[in-house]
Structures are given as C-alpha cells and as structure tokens.
Amino acid sequence: MNETIEMKKTSSERNSTTQEPIQQFLAKLKDKMKQVYHQRGDIDKYSQQRGLPPFVLREIMECNPLSIGIPKEYGGRGAIMRENIALLEAASYESLALSLTFGINSALFLQPVGKYAQEEAKASVFKRFLEQRNMGGLMITEPDYGSDALNMQTSCTEEEDYFQLSGKKHWAGLTGWADYWLLTARQKTEKGDLKRDIDFFICDVTQPNQGIQVEEFFDNLGLYQIPYGRNHIDVKIPKTHRLQPHSTGVKMMLDLLHRSRMQFPGMAMGFIHRIMDEAINHCKQRLVGGKSLLNYDQVQERLSKIQASFTVCSAMCSNSAKKAGVENDLTGIGIEANAVKSVITDLMQEAAQSLTQLVGAKAYKLSHLGGRGIVDSRPFQIFEGSNDILYAQISEGIVKQMRKLKETNLFNFLKGYELTSRSADQLKELFNFDLNLQLPQRKMVELGQVIGRVISMDMVHKLADEGFRNDLIEGGVNMLQQEITQTMSKFKSKTLDLVIEDYQDDSSWLKFSI
Template sequence: MNEIIAMKKVSPETRITPQEPIQQLLGKLKEKMKLVYHQRGDISEYSKQRGIAPFALREIMAVNPLSIGIPKEYGGRGAIMSENLALLETASYESLALSLTFGINSALFLQPVGKYALNEAKADVFKRFMEQQNMGGLMITEPDFGSDALNMQTFFKENQDAFHLQGKKHWAGLTGWADFWLLTARKKSENDELLRDIDFFICDVTQKDQGIKVEEFYDNLGLYQIPYGRNHIDVKIPKKQKLKPQTTGVKMMLDLLHRSRMQFPGMGMGFIHRMLDEAVIHCKQRFVGGKSLFNYDQVQSRLSKLQASFTVCSAMCANSSKVAGVDKDLTGIGIEANSVKSVITDLMQEAAQSVTQLVGAKAYRNSHIAGRGITDSRPFQIFEGSNDILYAQISEGIIKQMKRLKEKNFFQFLKGNELTSRSADHLKKLFNFDLDLQLSQRKLVELGQVLGRVISMEMVFKLADNGFRNDLIQGGINMLQDEITALMSNFHLSPQPLVVEDYQQGSSWLDLV
C-alpha cells in the first residue's frame, strides 16, 4: 500500500488546466483508462488483485480528475454537480471501483470540506489535492454501530489547542490509503457521558499525532481496487480542522449523506450503460437455433429492461444536477435521496445479474465484466444505508406527512406531493385507496419500494420535458409501471408469515420415506 501512495505525486508539467471544457477533461480521462486498462494493462487481471497498480493510478490522476470537487477559488472546477456526476459516469463505464474511489473523494470528503471547513484548513487540503494528488475519505461506521450511527462510541475531548479523538472505525473506503479523513465523533462531557450531537474533524494522517492505525484489512468480496478494514483512532486534531455546522452536527451529517446518495446515479449511469452495451453486443453475435439471441422474445425482455434502467438513471442524473448542488441544504430531502439511492442500486444489481444470465457460463468469471459486476455492485445496496432500512424510512416519512395533513387516501396525497404528482395521475387505479397508517415493518419496506419507483417515474416525466427521446422515455415508464404494479399486488397480500423457531422438529423428509 505504501508503494501505491508513493507513486501518486505527479510533476507539474503533466497536470491538466482545471478550467478546460468538461468534455475535454473527460476525454483525457477516457484515454488514460484505455491506456491503463486495455493497452499497458488488462482490467480483467486487475480484477483479481487488491489495490490499484501504481502506474495505473499515476496515469489516471495525472488528469487531475478530483479538481472537479474543488472550489474555483482554490484552483478547482467549482464542485459543479453535473460535472461530478459526469466524472462518475465516465469512470464507472470502465471500472465501478474507480468511480467509487472518485465518489468517496468528492461526495464524502471534498464537498463537505468545501462547504463546512474553516478557510485556513481548506487552503492546505485543496492545495495538496491539486498539486500532489492526495486523497480523502470518511469514517462514520463502527464495528458495533453500523446503521445506528447516532449511537457511535468514538468520542473526543477538547484540550487547550486540540481535540483528542479515540475509538474504532471500519468499512471506510480507502482504508490505509487516504491522506485525509473526515472523522466523526461525539463529545464526552466532564462526567464521561457522550453528548447526542456528532462532530466532524479533518484528520491529516501525514502529520504528527494524526496517524490512524489499521488493525486489519478486510477481504472484501468485490471492489478489489478499494481497500477496506478496521481502524484504531487515537489522534489529536488541531482546532482549525474541526468542521463548522450551520446548525447542528447531525443536520450537517444528513446534508452530507443525502448529497452523497443523490450522486449514486453518476456511478450507476456508466455501469448500466456498460451492461447494456455488453448485452446487446453479445446477443447480436451469439447464435442459437439458427438465429441470434437478439431476436428471441425473452432476450428482448431483458434487453428492454436494461435500456429502461438506462433511462431511469439518466433521469436521476438530470434531477440531481438541479437539486443536489453543494450550495443547497439537503437536510430535509431524505425521502427523495433515499429513493434515488435505493432504486438505482437495485437496478445496478439487476443489470449485472441479467447480463450474466444472457451471456451464460462465460460471464460467471471474475474476469468478465458482468460476473465481476455482480460482486462489485452488490455492496451499493448496503453501504450508506441498507436499502431495506432506506425503503422503510421512505414510507415512514410519507406516512408522517399524511398524518400531518390528515389525509388517508393514498392517491390524493401522492397527487398533491411535488415528488409524485404526475406519476400518481398515471397510476391512479393502483393508488386510490385509504392507506393504513399503522404498518408493520415489512409493509413499510414494501411500500417504500413502491414509493421509490413512483418518485423515480416523476423524474422520468421531467426528463421527457427536457427533450429526452420519447421511445426511451416510454420504455422507462413502462418498466417502472410494471414493477409498481407487481409490488402493490404483494403489498395488498395479508399473510405475514413468521419464522418457526423449532422447525427442526418433525421436518426431516428422510423420516417420511
């Protein structure tokens, strides 16, 4: 890992001017990826190795892609959301792991630092990103407190000139690799009680008393290029490196996480586009029974859903470009952000599974883009909020709004909500009923799956307004409508079976023959 870090510095003459047109920057990134993944190296071989080959990282970072996440006053491109999404899309067409590396740096480090850090802290951080190709990540999750982030046990005490943080963090992408970390901790009072609010600190691991000890590197199932592990935190952070929330630390965390979730479509865009291209090429070239796979009805069904997923993801990218900029407060958009993250990550996993099914045995290898895509896209449904939890939270948020408005009719509520008004009209027959506002947890999840797709359909309608081609729009709407219809049918089913704890008694088939 130290070898990789040592190779990251790039001489001044190789840097790219940050203000060049975005398409020019992305074009150079594509050329670098072509060079390292297909000419000087083989991406199928990289997929079997941990980490990124030093020369590959050096060539890719020579384009200075992370300048996209840095404010203009510090030499960057201005942290424009559409540009960041385009960067993630470009990278994920070749490598989902590389795209996630960019996403961790931009959404989970550079954007919050640019928005909430003190000016004296920003200057050094951004200078090193621009000139030395440093990297940064975020540590929230703890071994005993995963999704329960508000109960994290990492704590800090304030001294005369520094904050002393102690605790454990794990599953932080770029473990042992990043030069900077955003660390989260709760303040410990004089009577040793942890306060409820959460604070964020910039940790510079290259400085004295700020080193983070990696206790274990995890053998993550996919995303081999990104190191994960368990970290021991015992650092002293200068006071200038504490982020300053506009209100509370919890709201700052929500703003950060919601913005990050709104950027998942950038990673999903290139990935789904690649899955679609691979599937179409294979099906046109593969002949079975005297005709190409492309002409079989079931194959057309799979391909059309891949294409519809491409359209839905395009709609999400266009939407995030407008509503998720760093200048906006995203604290209160949990329903929208959770819908975007959960639906697009479901579509990513389904896309990889579908292409693997179409290609067959050849795809069931780590060296094949589709087979590798299954394991690389799977954790997207888990990190930054497990989809089951996010779907339940979507329903809880909607039900809370319905109670406040004293509205029980599901259609009437959706019709009056800006996130769902047009799609509700399109699906009136499915939604014209009184909703039970006291749902079980599993029904909250099922309803959240419906709502996530209804909100996604609204984004597709808006994409159509902007001139996206109509046949693709119709395919996206049809797919979402089919999924919503099936999910609503399941939602209305009454039986909710429970686990039989003593199932081993009287359940041996062998005793019956």
C-alpha cells in the first residue's frame, strides 16, 4: 500500500516538473543550487576537491533537470533546444562543472539516444533517468587516437544476440559515475581489419557483461567535480542497444558533435554572466588612489570586453535555440558549429583571465571565481575538437566553397555567404583582396579565427533585429571588429618562422655577457 502511494507520488512530482513553465522549472533549480552551494555548503571549498559531496548532486537531481533532454512521449519536457540551453546557462552561473555535467548528459547522451536509439532501448533508458536519476556519457576518445577519432581502434564483432566490444577509451567526462555510456567502435571484417564506418552502442554498466573497468582516474587540471580517466572496454551489448543511423555512422557522429558544439554557448552564458557581475561589483567597491577601479580607463577596457562577450554569447544562444534542435540534421553545418564552439570558448578563457587581472592576487586561488574560472574554462578550448583544428577546418570549408564557386575575392564570397552576409560590408576594406587558396596551416588557423568572428558578428546583428538593447549590441560588434582587424594584420604578415631544433650553439646569453 505504502509503495503504491510512493510510486504515485513520484509520478505526480515528475509530471509537475515536466509540465510547468520553463522559468518556474529553472527557478526551482536555482533555489536548490543556492541551498546546496551557499547555505548548506561552500562552493569555494567544493571547487578545491575531487568530486562532489553526495548530497549536492542528489539534491540538485531531485529537481529532475535532465528531464529537459527527454522527449515528451517518454515523460520528459520534450528535448526542446531553447530549454536545454537555458538549463546550461542557469547551472553555469553557479558552477561550470555542473553545467558541463548537464551538457554531457543531454548533448552527448540523451539527445542522440532520443534521435537514433531503438524503441526498446529508449523506453528503459528514459524511465531510469526520470525515476532513478541516472546519468549517461559518451566515449569516443582513445589513448592513441585523440583528434583522429575516425581511426579509433575499439572494435566490435557481431554475434547472434549481441555485439562484443573491445578497446580502451579515455578522457570521458563522468568516468566511473555514469550509469550509461554511448560507446563508439568500428566493426571487424572477416579479415580482421576494421571498417571505415563507426557504430554507437548504449552500454548499461549495471547489467551483466556490460561493466566498464576504470584503469586510472586522471588528476585533471580544473573541473575537479567531474571525474575523468582511462577505461578498459570488454562488454557485450544487446543488439537492441545499437543506435540506428539515418545514413552512415560517421554522419550520425557529425550530427551529434555539431549539435553539442552549438550548445557550448549555453555553458558559456552563465559563466560569462557571472564573471561580468563579479568583475563589475569588485571594480565598484575596490578603491585605488582614492577612487574606485571603475574610474580607470584600462579597467573600463577589460570590463567592456567581458560585457561584449556576454552579448556575443547571447547572440549565439539565440541562434542555437533556433537551429540546433534534435529534429534538424546538423551533419552539414560544420563551419557554423566549429565557429560557435571555438569563438565562445576563447571568450570564456579571456573573460576569466580579465577577472583575475582585475582582482589581483586574491583571484589567484582555486577558491576564487577568477582562478577557478581560468582552469575550468581552459579545457573547453581543447575537448570536442581543439580550437586550432576547428579554426583550420573553418578555413578548409570556406576555401572549398570558394573553389567550387571559382571565386578568389574574399569580400565577394563573404558578401554572398549566408553566415557572413550581414557583416561583410562593414569589413570590406579588410577583405577586398584575392585569397591564396593554397595557404600554410598556420594561415588557415588565422583565417578561421577571422571567419569565426565574422560569423559571430552576423549573429549579433540578428540579435539586434530581435530587440536586444542597442548599447550592448554596439559593444559586441566593436569588440569583434577589433579582433578581426588585429588577426587580419597577423594573417597578412609574410613571416613564417620555424623552430630551430639544434639551437644550442651560440645561444647562451652568459657567454656574451663578459
């Protein structure tokens, strides 16, 4: 009798959280974060230790935040992209690690499961997420094949009722915590070689023959609350738990990764907003030379750039909310997704550096938002595609399209390109030249940095069309234009310095100081 009442109560509570307005849903989550991070505990202390006190995650998960990533027909809120980005923003204002935890669960597990999993698997997975507060993650990266994911060596062989997976994976967020994992592998041929395509499997570590052995937990620099490590894979996955691509496994992976990169602004939004608030408040209160820091011009320069980053991030959130839904195929939006991920993570790191500079020595502690923000935001420039690689890929995509159109003038191309047409005119003086389509790699990276910011500027202009306040829009556009101008100056430089490997001869200053 009591069990029946409790089950009905749990179901009723779940329905209320999945049907209430998103603002009300987020307000409850924010109240809970305030309680566990500031009233019952101290987030500054948590930031210095590995993992989280059990009650913190338990109480936050009582709000059922991951219901946002689950379709309505399975009891969730509908996997609406606007809501998912808002969830990431709310969490990252308090904790970037918590927001990333939500992001891993939603973008790298729940969304692909909802889109590509078989019915039998979806029903059981979503039920446990809603009722038992389970978590899931994604394993792609391997010790010898980091950015070279397409050459992964984890293999799968098909048996009568299951797939046998064998290999090693590392740097998967939530290592040792997640109840479910999306595992990537390549099928073995009869000759023992591995096929080019990639398969995804849902691994339930609570089931027999699906346990994943953690060989080592890493002492990751930053994001202390999230465990990372090296995992040994030797599991048997039921055939019902293999994802079903709409075309190929590689395209499914691109759709998944591009959608994830388009959601980075959600994690960045709350983080940059919090840094902006902390920086402004500190500079108002801190007196130097008889006046507040806010009155110094260099301080204003730093604060205005943080605020401009807030505006750029807002534009990206608005853009992703419209484009990145699970109902859309994002396989072909690599240029846009790479631009969003790389530009916003650069801005996250720069914002943290500026806050630390403004606060001074006090911020050079893990217990302070500035120092913590530097080490917590730094890996965002690396995981899910190193920014150097993504910038080069942006340029490769642009050059490919220019070749196809037989266009060499960069301005003419950008003026007609959907992602940059709004901003091209105001940048004509910088781009009105014939682009060498055979660029060295470092120039491809620099060009990608420029194009990424032009794409971002277009998003800011579109945000202005939606009614965002004009003074913030102006600041965002000005900052991007300055960065574009500076990087274009570097891009046009002919210098291509190379490392001198045998540098020891005649390179000691002491020898020449006599």
